Amino acid sequence: MLFNSLEFLIFLPLVFLFYWYVLDKRLRLQNLFVIIVSYIFYGWWDWRFLFLIIFTTGCSYFSGLAIKHYQNQGLNNIAKICSTGNVIINLAILGIFKYYNFFAESMQTLLQSLNFHLDYPTLNVILPVGISFYTFQALSYSIDVYWNKINPTKDALAFFAFVCFFPQLVAGPIERATNLLPQFQRNRTFDYSVAVDGCRQMLWGFFKKVVIADNCARYANIAFGNYNEVGSMSLLLGAFFFTFQIYGDFSGYSSIAIGCAKLFGIKLQPNFRVPYFSRDIAEFWKRWHISLNKWFVDYVYIPLGGSRVSKIKVIRNIFTIFLLSGLWHGANWTYVVWGLYHACLFLPLILLNKNHKYSGGFCEDKNFPSLHEAFNMLGTFLLVMIGWIIFRATSLTQALEYITKLCSFEKRTGEIGIAFVDSLWLIGIIMVALLFEWWNRNADHEFKRIIPKPLVRNLVYFILIASIYVSYMMTIEDDTTFIYFQF
Amino acid sequence: MQMRRLIIKTFITILVPVVVFTFVMAFWTDNLSKLSHEKNVLLAYERLDSLKDVNKIVVISGSNGGFGIESQILADSLKMPVVNTSTHAGIGIRMQFEIYKDFLKRGDIVIFCPEYGSGNLRLYGESTLLRVLSTHLPKAYLKMNFRQWCYSFKYIGIHFLDAMDHLHFHRPYEGPYSSSSINRYGDVEYPREHMDIKTNDVFFSATMDEETTAFYQYLHEYLRGNGITLIHLPPALIESAYLNDGNKKNLDSLEGYMKENNIPFQAAPSRYVFPDTLFFDTPYHLTMYGAHLRTLKMVEDVKRVL
Numbered sequence: 001m002l003f004n005s006l007e008f009l010i011f012l013p014l015v016f017l018f019y020w021y022v023l024d025k026r027l028r029l030q031n032l033f034v035i036i037v038s039y040i041f042y043g044w045w046d047w048r049f050l051f052l053i054i055f056t057t058g059c060s061y062f063s064g065l066a067i068k069h070y071q072n073q074g075l076n077n078i079a080k081i082c083s084t085g086n087v088i089i090n091l092a093i094l095g096i097f098k099y100y101n102f103f104a105e106s107m108q109t110l111l112q113s114l115n116f117h118l119d120y121p122t123l124n125v126i127l128p129v130g131i132s133f134y135t136f137q138a139l140s141y142s143i144d145v146y147w148n149k150i151n152p153t154k155d156a157l158a159f160f161a162f163v164c165f166f167p168q169l170v171a172g173p174i175e176r177a178t179n180l181l182p183q184f185q186r187n188r189t190f191d192y193s194v195a196v197d198g199c200r201q202m203l204w205g206f207f208k209k210v211v212i213a214d215n216c217a218r219y220a221n222i223a224f225g226n227y228n229e230v231g232s233m234s235l236l237l238g239a240f241f242f243t244f245q246i247y248g249d250f251s252g253y254s255s256i257a258i259g260c261a262k263l264f265g266i267k268l269q270p271n272f273r274v275p276y277f278s279r280d281i282a283e284f285w286k287r288w289h290i291s292l293n294k295w296f297v298d299y300v301y302i303p304l305g306g307s308r309v310s311k312i313k314v315i316r317n318i319f320t321i322f323l324l325s326g327l328w329h330g331a332n333w334t335y336v337v338w339g340l341y342h343a344c345l346f347l348p349l350i351l352l353n354k355n356h357k358y359s360g361g362f363c364e365d366k367n368f369p370s371l372h373e374a375f376n377m378l379g380t381f382l383l384v385m386i387g388w389i390i391f392r393a394t395s396l397t398q399a400l401e402y403i404t405k406l407c408s409f410e411k412r413t414g415e416i417g418i419a420f421v422d423s424l425w426l427i428g429i430i431m432v433a434l435l436f437e438w439w440n441r442n443a444d445h446e447f448k449r450i451i452p453k454p455l456v457r458n459l460v461y462f463i464l465i466a467s468i469y470v471s472y473m474m475t476i477e478d479d480t481t482f483i484y485f486q487f
Numbered sequence: 488m489q490m491r492r493l494i495i496k497t498f499i500t501i502l503v504p505v506v507v508f509t510f511v512m513a514f515w516t517d518n519l520s521k522l523s524h525e526k527n528v529l530l531a532y533e534r535l536d537s538l539k540d541v542n543k544i545v546v547i548s549g550s551n552g553g554f555g556i557e558s559q560i561l562a563d564s565l566k567m568p569v570v571n572t573s574t575h576a577g578i579g580i581r582m583q584f585e586i587y588k589d590f591l592k593r594g595d596i597v598i599f600c601p602e603y604g605s606g607n608l609r610l611y612g613e614s615t616l617l618r619v620l621s622t623h624l625p626k627a628y629l630k631m632n633f634r635q636w637c638y639s640f641k642y643i644g645i646h647f648l649d650a651m652d653h654l655h656f657h658r659p660y661e662g663p664y665s666s667s668s669i670n671r672y673g674d675v676e677y678p679r680e681h682m683d684i685k686t687n688d689v690f691f692s693a694t695m696d697e698e699t700t701a702f703y704q705y706l707h708e709y710l711r712g713n714g715i716t717l718i719h720l721p722p723a724l725i726e727s728a729y730l731n732d733g734n735k736k737n738l739d740s741l742e743g744y745m746k747e748n749n750i751p752f753q754a755a756p757s758r759y760v761f762p763d764t765l766f767f768d769t770p771y772h773l774t775m776y777g778a779h780l781r782t783l784k785m786v787e788d789v790k791r792v793l
Contacts, residue, residue, distance in 0.1 A: 013494075020490060192489035199497055458500075466504035473512065473644025 001044035003256045004210055004472065011041070016263055020190055027187050031157040034184075034264070038166035042129070049128040052093065057163040059089050060138040064145040064152035064159075071148075083146035087139055094135050097128060102331030130170030132328055136295055138163050141177040143299060150177050158184040167260040171253045173271040173291035180268070188265030197448070198262025204447035205255025207464050211471045212433060213248030214478065215426050216241040219418050224392055226416045227402045234417040235406040241423070242392050243385045244430050247276065250289070255445065274437045274446065276384070277369075279376040281345040283358040284384060292328065296321040307355075314350055319343045329391075334399060338391045345383055361442040429467075512647040513617055513628070519653035520622040522660040524553060524574065524669055525615075528586070529623040531572040531673050535590040542594040544569045546673070547583050549576025549602045551722040554663070554679075554772035557782040558672030564786045565793075567596065571673030576602045578619055579612025581702055585630040593714035596793075598785065599706070600720040602771055603741065610699045611635055614642035614649065621646070663767070679767045679774050684725060695744060703750040718789050721756040723781050725770040729760045754788045 001007050015037045023030045043050050063086035070079035141162075145152045153159050162181045168174075223230055223238020230238075254271035261268045271291050278284035285293055297306075304317045319340065326339020349355040363369050369377065386403065393399035437446045451457040520526075535545070544567050546552050552573025562569045572587055580601050591597065601609065616639060620627050631639065661667065668677035695703075710717040728734050738756045745751050765777030773781055 017494075190490055192493060195490075195493050199493075461500050462504050465501055466508050469505050470508055470512065470644065470647065473641075474648040476641055476644050 001041045003253065003260075004206065007044065011037075012260065012263075019264060024190070025187060027185075028157055030188070031155075031161040031184055034161040034166070035157065035164060038161070038164040038169060041166040042164065042169055045129050052097075052128055052131070053134055053164060056090055056093065056135060056138050057160050059086055060142050060163070061153075061156060061159045063142045065154065067142065067145045068152045071146075079146060083142055086142045090135050090139050094131060097131055099327070099331045106333075133172050133174055134163055134169060136174050136292075136328075137176075140174075140295060140299065141181075144177055150181070153181060153185065155185060165261070165266065167257040167264075167266075168268055171250070171257070172289075173254055173257065173269050174295055175268060175291070180266070183266050190265065194262050194265070198259040200447045201259030201262065201445050202256050203259075203461070203464055203468075204445070205252045205257075205259060206468050207252070208248040208255065208433070209252030210468045210475075211248075212426075212430060213245045213252060214475045215429075215471060216245035216248060218475075218478070219423055219426070220245050220392070222416065222418055224398075224402070227398065227405060230417040231411045232406055232409045233411075233420065235402060237418045237420065237423060239385050239389050239402075239406065241418075241426070243276075243381075243388050246388060246391070247272075251275075255447075258445070270445065274441050276381055276434070277362065277377055277438065277441060278380050278384075279358050279362070279373055280349060280354070280380055281342065281383065282349050282355040284380055285342070285346075286359065292325065296325055300324060307350075311351070315347065318346050318350060322346070333396050334390055334393050337396060337399070338387055341387050341390060345387075364442055509643060512643045514621050514625060515647055515650045516622045517618045517646070517650040517653050518656040519649075519660075520618050522656075522666055524550075524664050524666060524675055525619050526623055526666040527553065527572070527574045527669050527673050528578070528619050528627075530669060531570055531574075532586065532624055532627075534570050534671075534673070535572075535587055538568055538570065539590045539592070541568065542592070542596075543567055544596045544598060545587065545591065546571040546573055546598045546600075547587070548573035548598075548600045548722065549578075549583075549771070550574065550769075551576075551602055551771035551773075552600060553669075553673065553675045554767060555723045555778045555781050556674055556785070557775075557778050558670075558674050560779070560782045560786060561598075561789075562672070565596070565789065569672050573673065574619065575615050576604070576609065577613045577615025579610055579616055579635075580699070581610050581635060582612060582616055582620075582627070582630065584706055586624065586627045588709075591710070591713065591715050596716045596718065596789065597710055598718045598720060598789065600722050602722050603724070603738070610696075610702055611638040614646040617642055617646040618649065621650075674778070676775075679772075681764050681766060681774055682768045684763065684766055684768065684770055695741065700744075700748050700750065703745075704748065707750055716793065718753055718792050719750070720754050720785060720788060721752050721759045722771060723759050723761055723773055723777070724756065725766045726760050726762050728770045729757070753792055754784075758784060758788075 001011060015033075019030060019033060023033055039050055039053075042053065063082050066082040067079045070076070070082065141150075141159075144150045158181060161184045162175070162177060165175075165180070165184075220238050220242035223234050224242070227235060227238075251272040258268045258270065269291055271289060273287040273290065275284055275287035278287055301317050301321050304320060305313055306317065307314050309317070322339040322343035323336065324339070325342075326335040326337070329335040329338070346355065349357075363373070368374075389402050389406075390396075390399045393402060440446045440449050443449055451460060535543075544561055544565060546556060546558070546561075546569065548556075550573065552571060553575075556571055556573070558569040558571050572583065574583075583601070611634075663675055663677040663679050665677075668675050670676040707717060707719070729738070742752060742756060759781065761773065761777055761781065765774055765780065766772060767774050767777075
């Protein structure tokens with residue numbers, strides 16, 4: 001079920017009412033209800049996917065119990081086998097569904113180039129929605145249990161609710177058991193101000209998805225779909241619009257998910273913090289898809305030695321997590337190269353020890369960035385935008401041709417293209433949205449600060465809802481699925 | 488108490504802009520439509536209003552009627568005034584009839600020849616309906632029932648998007664699709680030559696859904712019950728499409744289905760199949776000469792039924 005669908009518009013109020021009016025203060029029933037509605041939400045795509053998520057959840061649940069059991073008995077080796085076994089099983093599922101065909105085809109191409117002819121069979125399977133998200137969430141639990149960061153839970157209802165909680169099930173944030181699981185183990189009470197804040201966050205999320213991302217998609221598709229025929233200006237605009245499409249799409253989903261969770265008394269971790277205001281690539285990765293990056297840092301980067309090893313090893317570690325991050329996004333060489341591209345951008349910061357230059361809030365004591373900061377922001381934005389061209393392209397050849405043509409300053413030859421004047425309205429909306437996010441740059445989320453005057457506040461709500469509605473109706477026949485569902 | 492407050496406030500906050508902008512979008516006029524042959528919806532309405540007390544021939548059809556009938560021949564042969572309401576199949580058969588229904592009186596003749604097609608698209612129309620109503624005849628929105636609204640709702644945004652695209656369309660508009668091509672009967676009267684038309688694909692389906700069938704039955708009964716003669720004729724169809732085996736089979740099956748459900752054509756579909764060279768730019772739009780030949784056949788069929 002999509003957040004931006006009529007089904008969800010009916011689903012959410014019904015679930016909310018039943019959750020609070022009928023099941024209030026009945027923890028186990030509430031958790032059971034969360035599991036049922038989450039499975040309905042997930043099974044809406046394809047009910048067969050449910051078997052996979054139930055299996056993954058079950059594996060992690062029992063492995064957690066087994067790990068603790070053997071650790072208590074001093075049988076650490078068996079505990080390690082349980083933990084590793086769970087990681088292997090989950091990664092094997094992920095590998096089969098997501099990466100098998102990619103590796104089989106790549107291997108075949110490689111062997112053919114060496115004059116070996118081997119036929120690897122390919123699998124004709126549908127990629128289950130959001131498989132990478134819930135697999136990583138389930139994995140983190142058993143690893144944390146093994147590392148004694150948390151105690152395993154015997155409460156199966158709480159654990160299943162933790163893995164399948166519908167707002168963040170298909171596109172994150174990738175939650176940790178340390179944050180989310182305890183929230184399913186204690187009574188939740190309705191808090192009006194938190195719920196209102198959740199509604200505001202959802203509203204901003206819908207605005208980013210429906211108004212910004214879906215409209216940007218129309219322009220970006222023109223440029224990427226016809227990159228051979230359009231001029232450099234259209235390619236630049238196409239890259240610009242895709243940069244905001246992916247931001248609006250993914251951060252919009254995260255905002256809706258986090259806001260939606262607040263309606264049920266659950267606090268999820270933030271996933272985005274105004275990333276396009278970042279002053280260098282290191283800061284960008286502290287603000288973009290935070291939950292995934294923290295996952296890779298905690299479970300890959302730090303176990304490899306993190307930054308407390310020699311420079312060469314730090315570089316190796318950086319390349320490893322960016323390579324994995326690229327692969328996590330999908331089984332295509334474009335994602336791999338996109339990951340490596342970002343690792344390369346990281347390299348100078350590592351070598352100059354400047355990867356922690358910007359952390360925490362920014363411009364806290366002033367309204368506007370300095371000229372130097374603004375210049376850095378623009379530079380970072382442009383570097384990220386080039387990365388998105390690689391990410392969006394269907395092949396490396398396309399990415400290369402797109403960038404080459406973009407830099408050739410060619411004029412449009414055919415009728416297809418994006419006219420700057422025609423797209424000004426959308427650029428205007430993006431700028432207003434960025435100003436709004438700048439105003440909330442150090443707040444908990446991008447729509448946190450409350451406009452004091454009720455009339456102005458209600459007018460802003462009116463404009464946002466009206467623009468979401470109008471935009472939704474205008475794109476009703478377009479494909480407006482969230483990009484990150486495929487990951 | 489607080490939860491109720493949240494629900495009510497959220498509901499109102501969402502409802503107000505949604506209702507306001509539903510109306511804003513639905514009633515937004517389209518600058519291109521103002522200048523196009525779609526204006527015929529208004530012209531036909533005004534002409535029918537002026538003829539409401541006299542007996543007349545009313546042609547109800549999609550654009551195959553506008554681009555395929557020479558009403559002068561009908562008027563001269565049958566000695567009755569003719570109003571050709573045919574504009575665009577996208578308006579939907581239901582509204583094509585409902586808009587003009589109140590002007591029909593005992594003794595009138597209705598020539599009904601909608602394009603082939605299936606399902607709700609032909610019955611309830613698409614964004615064209617909203618474009619035509621908002622631009623030319625807003626009061627006809629009152630003729631839309633709940634089911635029609637449910638179906639048309641999804642087209643509101645598409646209509647608005649089209650209207651936005653045409654926001655700066657103010658240049659002179661000439662050609663067969665312009666409002667200036669409409670003659671005093673409602674026909675498109677503009678010299679038009681045969682163009683290359685692709686007819687390889689099966690472009691219509693013989694299946695008629697229950698709702699469309701029920702509407703046709705209602706239309707037949709309503710007219711019969713009010714003493715109005717109905718001539719239900721097949722539309723003009725391009726020969727190469729007809730000869731496409733799939734289409735021919737579809738048409739045979741459709742004809743049989745309509746007979747079974749008491750909504751038969753009063754002429755065989757094959758009778759209205761014309762050579763490709765008599766068609767203008769689509770498999771349904773005839774050239775001026777094609778329209779002339781088709782009308783002669785219509786006159787014969789109407790006289791036979793009368």
